[in-house]
Amino acid sequence: MHDTEAPSAWVRRWTHLIPPGATALDLACGAGRHLRWLHSQGHPVVGVDRSAEALAACEGLGELLLADIENGPWPLPGRQFGAVVVTNYLWRPLLPAIVDSVAPGGVLIYETFALGNETVGRPARPEFLLAPGELLGASQGLRVVAYEDGFLDEPARFVQRITAVRELPQPGGAPRHLLPIAAS
Numbered sequence: 710m711h712d713t714e715a716p717s718a719w720v721r722r723w724t725h726l727i728p729p730g731a732t733a734l735d736l737a738c739g740a741g742r743h744l745r746w747l748h749s750q751g752h753p754v755v756g757v758d759r760s761a762e763a764l765a766a767c768e769g770l771g772e773l774l775l776a777d778i779e780n781g782p783w784p785l786p787g788r789q790f791g792a793v794v795v796t797n798y799l800w801r802p803l804l805p806a807i808v809d810s811v812a813p814g815g816v817l818i819y820e821t822f823a824l825g826n827e828t829v830g831r832p833a834r835p836e837f838l839l840a841p842g843e844l845l846g847a848s849q850g851l852r853v854v855a856y857e858d859g860f861l862d863e864p865a866r867f868v869q870r871i872t873a874v875r876e877l878p879q880p881g882g883a884p885r886h887l888l889p890i891a892a893s
Contacts, residue, residue, distance in 0.1 A: 716746035717796050719820045722889055723855065723872040724750055724792075726816045731791020734810060736778070737798035741767035752792065757784060778803060791815040797822070799837055804847040814877045817851060819844055823858055825867035844871040852876050854886045 720743055727733060733747040738756035740763045748754050754771035757778065758764050764773045776784035779800050789812035799821050811817050824840055827833035841858060851873035858869045876884050 714742050716742050717820055719870050719872075720746065720794055720796065720818055723816065723818050725889070726818075726854065726872065726874060726886060727752060727792040728814050731812070731815065733792035733794060734785070734790040735794045736803075736807065737795065738767065739763045741770060743794050743796065744770045747792070747794070755785075755790065785810060789813075789815065793817050793819075795819045795821065799839060801836075808848060808851065811851065811873075811875045813875050815875050816854075817848065817871065817873045817875075819872075820868060820870035823867040823869040825860065829865040829867070838867075839869040841869075844869050848873045850875070852884075852886075854888070 724747065729751070731752060732755060733752045734755045734757070735743045735747065736757050738744050738758045739760070741756060744754045744756045744767050748770050755774065756764065756767050756771065757774045757776055759775070759777045761775055764775055767773055774784050778784065783803070783806045789810055791812055792815055793807055793810050795807060797820070808817065822832055822838050824835070824838045826838055832838060845853065845856060848871055853871060853873045855872040856870070860867050874886060
């Protein structure tokens with residue numbers, strides 16, 4: 710479980726795009742490393758996981774839902790969130806529901822393993838690895854702010870990650886989605 714790990718650098722990098730005070734959904738939240746981060750940034754949080762043990766580690770952070778999202782119904786029908794965060798998880802039949810859960814003005818922050826990872830470790834089965842451009846295709850209807858598909862060291866892994874917003878009409882001009890300055 711990821712309860713003692715730091716939140717993903719990708720999630721930290723794009724948290725500023727979440728509307729102030731908006732509720733954030735962490736799907737397949739595990740023991741809550743991203744729930745803790747988002748909560749510390751002032752967001753009410755909702756965590757969904759199939760492990761009661763993992764959710765117990767998140768007690769007191771926010772709304773927690775025990776659900777087997779691969780074999781049961783979508784546990785959040787009709788609900789939308791200011792942020793939907795997914796890391797190290799892929800179940801393709803849920804991609805439309807995940808994207809639909811992003812509220813107007815909200816953001817999708819998604820990072821998981823990609824093809825090529827089978828050469829360096831687990832997961833290695835194709836059903837758990839994103840094909841090139843797959844998150845771009847799944848995010849139709851959202852405006853992509855950032856996208857990466859490549860290799861990271863330490864630990865060695867192939868990842869694909871996207872940050873995309875469901876834009877609101879902006880009177881007087883185009884929305885501005887601030888890009889963080891990369892550390893040099």
